[in-house]
Amino acid sequence: MSNPVPPRKDPDQPWRTEGTPPDSTGPPSGRRKMPGGWIGLVVAVLVVFVIALLALSFFNEGTEPTISYTEFSKQVDNNNITKIYSKGDAIQGQLKTAQANPDGGGKYTKFKTQRPSFADDKLWQNLEKHQVTVTASPVVQQRSFLSNLLISLAPIVLLVVLWMFFARRLRTGLGGPGGMLGRKAPPKPVELQPGAQRTTFADVAGIDEVEGELNDIVDFLKNPDEYRKMGAKMPRGVLLAGAPGTGKTLLARAVAGEAGVPFFSASASEFIEMIVGVGASRVRELFAEARKVAPSIIFIDEIDTIGRSRAGGSAMGGHDEREQTLNQILTEMDGFSGFEGVIVIAATNRADILDPALTRPGRFDRIVNVAPPDRRGREAILRIHTREIPLSPEVDLAQVARTTPGMTGADLANLANEAALLAVKRKQAEVAPPDLSEALEKVQLGAERSLVMPYEERRRTAYHESGHALLGMLQPGADPVRKITIVPRGRALGVTLSTPDTDRYSYTEEYLRGRIIGALGGMAAEHVVYGVVTTGSENDLEQVTNVVRGMVARWGMSERVGRLSALPSDAQQAYGLAAAPATLDSIDHEMRRIVDECYEEACQKLRDHRDQLNALAEALLANETLEEAQAYRIAGVTRVKKEEV
Numbered sequence: 230m231s232n233p234v235p236p237r238k239d240p241d242q243p244w245r246t247e248g249t250p251p252d253s254t255g256p257p258s259g260r261r262k263m264p265g266g267w268i269g270l271v272v273a274v275l276v277v278f279v280i281a282l283l284a285l286s287f288f289n290e291g292t293e294p295t296i297s298y299t300e301f302s303k304q305v306d307n308n309n310i311t312k313i314y315s316k317g318d319a320i321q322g323q324l325k326t327a328q329a330n331p332d333g334g335g336k337y338t339k340f341k342t343q344r345p346s347f348a349d350d351k352l353w354q355n356l357e358k359h360q361v362t363v364t365a366s367p368v369v370q371q372r373s374f375l376s377n378l379l380i381s382l383a384p385i386v387l388l389v390v391l392w393m394f395f396a397r398r399l400r401t402g403l404g405g406p407g408g409m410l411g412r413k414a415p416p417k418p419v420e421l422q423p424g425a426q427r428t429t430f431a432d433v434a435g436i437d438e439v440e441g442e443l444n445d446i447v448d449f450l451k452n453p454d455e456y457r458k459m460g461a462k463m464p465r466g467v468l469l470a471g472a473p474g475t476g477k478t479l480l481a482r483a484v485a486g487e488a489g490v491p492f493f494s495a496s497a498s499e500f501i502e503m504i505v506g507v508g509a510s511r512v513r514e515l516f517a518e519a520r521k522v523a524p525s526i527i528f529i530d531e532i533d534t535i536g537r538s539r540a541g542g543s544a545m546g547g548h549d550e551r552e553q554t555l556n557q558i559l560t561e562m563d564g565f566s567g568f569e570g571v572i573v574i575a576a577t578n579r580a581d582i583l584d585p586a587l588t589r590p591g592r593f594d595r596i597v598n599v600a601p602p603d604r605r606g607r608e609a610i611l612r613i614h615t616r617e618i619p620l621s622p623e624v625d626l627a628q629v630a631r632t633t634p635g636m637t638g639a640d641l642a643n644l645a646n647e648a649a650l651l652a653v654k655r656k657q658a659e660v661a662p663p664d665l666s667e668a669l670e671k672v673q674l675g676a677e678r679s680l681v682m683p684y685e686e687r688r689r690t691a692y693h694e695s696g697h698a699l700l701g702m703l704q705p706g707a708d709p710v711r712k713i714t715i716v717p718r719g720r721a722l723g724v725t726l727s728t729p730d731t732d733r734y735s736y737t738e739e740y741l742r743g744r745i746i747g748a749l750g751g752m753a754a755e756h757v758v759y760g761v762v763t764t765g766s767e768n769d770l771e772q773v774t775n776v777v778r779g780m781v782a783r784w785g786m787s788e789r790v791g792r793l794s795a796l797p798s799d800a801q802q803a804y805g806l807a808a809a810p811a812t813l814d815s816i817d818h819e820m821r822r823i824v825d826e827c828y829e830e831a832c833q834k835l836r837d838h839r840d841q842l843n844a845l846a847e848a849l850l851a852n853e854t855l856e857e858a859q860a861y862r863i864a865g866v867t868r869v870k871k872e873e874v
């Protein structure tokens with residue numbers, strides 16, 4: 230489930246700069262697919278249309294004029310009628326000789342008329358007397374009833390078809406089950422983890438403090454009676470907050486596994502179905518199931534999709550549906566007496582935007598932060614995920630842990646798996662260090678792409694990456710450059726990877742400026758060497774913008790904007806806090822000033838060290854990839870290593 234390390238946006242993450250391929254500047258891909266349902270809709274409309282036309286044609290009784298019944302009787306008496314056709318009291322007929330239409334409009338031979346129901350003339354005898362051919366068909370009313378029915382049904386049919394069509398589209402649009410309306414998703418699976426495959430705390434590493442916090446919940450679930458006797462109430466809900474891949478789902482599973490209780494799992498986004506009421510009823514079902522087998526655990530992933538602060542508004546789902554679902558969860562939790570033994574564990578990576586109603590006492594009143602692991606934690610996680618993988622004796626997991634700051638449990642699990650895949654591909658009996666370093670490369674930089682690039686383009690990429698790398702090396706206190714490559718990877722034409730020697734927890738202003746300078750290094754190199762810039766710096770500029778926005782508007786690093794959290798966070802916005810226009814102007818001004826200064830400095834440094842820049846670019850063109858030591862040697866920069874704590 231884990232994803233390769235996403236492009237780093239957050240300054241807490243390892244730093245990597247990359248060129249962007251030309252295709253990324255085009256219009257956004259991934260357009261919504263045209264649903265095949267449109268064809269169905271068009272067909273349905275056509276069918277209804279044809280039915281209506283047919284029904285109407287039943288009534289279409291030709292273009293002959295309608296004459297009065299008096300006029301008709303007169304023509305019968307005049308012996309001027311050849312034949313008539315009757316349908317109940319409606320009569321169509323033909324004259325022997327044309328007559329002037331008494332109602333005007335020229336002469337007529339064909340006509341129609343209506344026999345009044347109260348007429349008690351001797352029409353039939355009269356017609357017989359004048360030898361008129363009479364044809365009759367069953368009473369008109371029967372037919373007109375049918376056609377009437379069809380016609381009156383048509384709009385209803387049309388509405389039903391439209392309704393079904395839209396309901397279906399909305400469902401599939403949300404990634405819900407694309408079934409017909411009204412079909413409920415199957416109830417959430419009850420996971421009675423069988424003893425052998427139970428997830429326990431032994432499967433979780435690197436987050437011991439979190440395990441500690443969850444321990445008393447395990448204890449409660451194991452012996453609810455003891456707690457009951459003491460009248461002690463347990464927390465009803467625990468909120469696990471942390472970045473994606475830090476092991477929140479794993480932890481919830483492990484709590485259930487340790488306590489040996491059933492585990493119900495649902496993702497909050499599955500509740501939201503656009504059709505108001507469905508989410509709430511699913512929540513009801515889920516809680517009812519869990520109560521039946523209590524003590525048990527309900528795990529709700531991505532709680533922020535329904536638990537966003539109500540004031541903040543949402544991009545997902547109908548507002549009503551979201552709110553109803555959330556209310557239902559809160560109602561169910563309020564309904565707990567505290568002795569029922571159902572504990573709700575929710576997970577989010579946006580704890581900051583949650584509705585305060587969720588975190589009120591008696592609800593998710595215990596918030597546990599799950600942080601990415603430190604060096605020792607990473608080593609322990611690697612051990613867990615290589616339990617089943619034969620490792621060659623040369624593999625040093627401590628060393629791997631040292632080179633992976635910022636990586637989460639999911640990243641590390643992915644790394645171990647990639648290394649094992651490589652070893653299999655190479656028909657080795659064990660995973661060796663080169664497999665691990667190659668897997669790391671793939672996880673950190675993205676998979677290699679086989680693009681054949683023209684020489685000029687490669688040369689430009691070499692200068693771009695060398696610009697990043699050289700400035701990274703020259704900047705005092707910057708994260709060391711680990712690898713430079715001009716092999717296209719993922720979306721990038723080339724990558725320069727920098728990671729810190731040890732875990733970093735906070736950043737100085739100087740360090741952040743260094744980062745901006747390094748990130749602008751690619752563009753600056755193109756500017757200095759070629760005099761023009763390309764589209765290859767899109768991603769770099771994105772990172773620069775993120776860092777500088779933080780400096781100015783979040784971390785109080787600009788005198789002019791001051792020590793304000795000037796750009797409100799989502800949570801602050803929910804309370805109606807927004808920056809004044811004048812503040813926004815200052816923020817904009819300061820962001821530009823800092824970036825301009827950094828760009829100037831980047832260009833100047835590259836001009837001053839042009840020989841080193843050339844040397845790096847040449848080496849990259851020749852070798853495609855440079856490792857840390859090689860790169861520092863070629864650039865002639867001495868690497869100062871930070872001491873491990």
Ligand SMILES: Nc1ncnc2c1ncn2[C@@H]1O[C@H](COP(=O)(O)OP(=O)(O)OP(=O)(O)O)[C@@H](O)[C@H]1O
Pocket residue numbers: 230231432433434435436471472473474475476477478479480530576578610613637638639640642
């Ligand atoms: N602390 C850890 N110890 C061992 N393995 C871990 C740890 N953290 C993550 N993993 C591995 O990563 C996988 C994914 O983690 P998990 O799904 O629990 O993350 P998550 O925080 O729930 O992510 P998301 O927010 O994306 O749902 C786990 O199945 C496990 O293999």
Ligand SMILES: [Zn+2]
Pocket residue numbers: 246247248249693697751752765766769
């Ligand atoms: Zn770049």
